[in-house]
Amino acid sequence: MFLTVLGALNVGFLQTLKLFAVTLIGAVPLGLLVAFGSMSRFSPLRYLTKLVVWVIRGTxxxxxxxxxxxxPGRVMGASPWGSGEGGRFLASAIAFIINYSCYFSEIYRGGIQGVPVGQQEAGQVLGMTKDQIFFKITLLQMVKRIVPPMSNEIITLVKDTSIARIISMQELIWAGYAFLKGSHGYSGLIWPLFFTGVYYLLFNGVLTLFFGWVERKLDFFR
Structure with a gap:
């Protein structure tokens, strides 16, 4: 029984890892673009970006x-995501990327605006271009400032992947809950659902150690 449960949970955990990785790959760069939009001097773009971020963060x-x-399926008459697990994963990935890019954008914005203006002015005095000032002065210091809040959001993302089960994506929680409903010939087993917590704890423990190492590596900015 234990090996059967473990095998099913491993499959679910792989889906969780896949959703986690795809979300980060999409949301980290997209969040930076959204941050630039929210700081744009072009008022319509700035207000539109802030409105989208407000809606996403507020719901x-x-x-x-x-x-x-x-x-989309209701409006167009057919789902654009396709059928089966692949369609559910694609829809989940898009929803997670949009959501987390908005949260990341606020972290980026705070990090960029937290760099003293005097340092940018010093770069201008030295004859540096705007791109050089951003990449060699602002960006490096921003990374140091955003690691703690970013690590917190990324750890939250690990747990939020469980929300994907609302559309029946077969992630970790779905795999554990399936044994309660009668999966693999077993019914009424509740311990596999609680055992999924071990996976989250271990994975978040690894991430915590990793981000602690990153913070120590960035101490030279002090």
Whole structure:
């Protein structure tokens, strides 16, 4: 029994890892673009970006996921995501990327605006271009400032992947809950659902150690 449960949970955990990785790959760069939009001197773009960020941050991720997965199919008559697990994963990935890019954008914005203006002015005095000032002065110091809040959001992302089960994506929690409903010939087993917590704890423990190492590596900015 234990090996059967472990095998099913491993499959679910792989889906969780996949969603986690795809979200980071998409949301980290997109969040920076959104941050630039929210700081743009072009007022229509700035206000539009801030409106989108406000809506995304102000509504539950679960609701956003349901809207993204179900509404297009209702409007167009056929789901653009396709059928099966692949379609559910694609919709989940898009919802998570949009959601987390908005949260990351606020962290980026705070990090960029937290760099003293005097240092940018010093770069101008030295004859540096705007791009050189951003990449060699602002960006490096921003990275140091955003590591703690970014690490917190990324650890939250690990746990938020469980929300994808609302559209029946077979992630870790779904795999554990399946044994309660009668999966693999077993029914009424509740311990596999609680055992999923071990996976989250171990993975978040690894991430915590990694981000602690990153912070120590960036201490030279002090």
């Amino acid at each position: 539950p991720l679960m609701l956003q996921l349901i809207i993204i997965y179900y509404i």
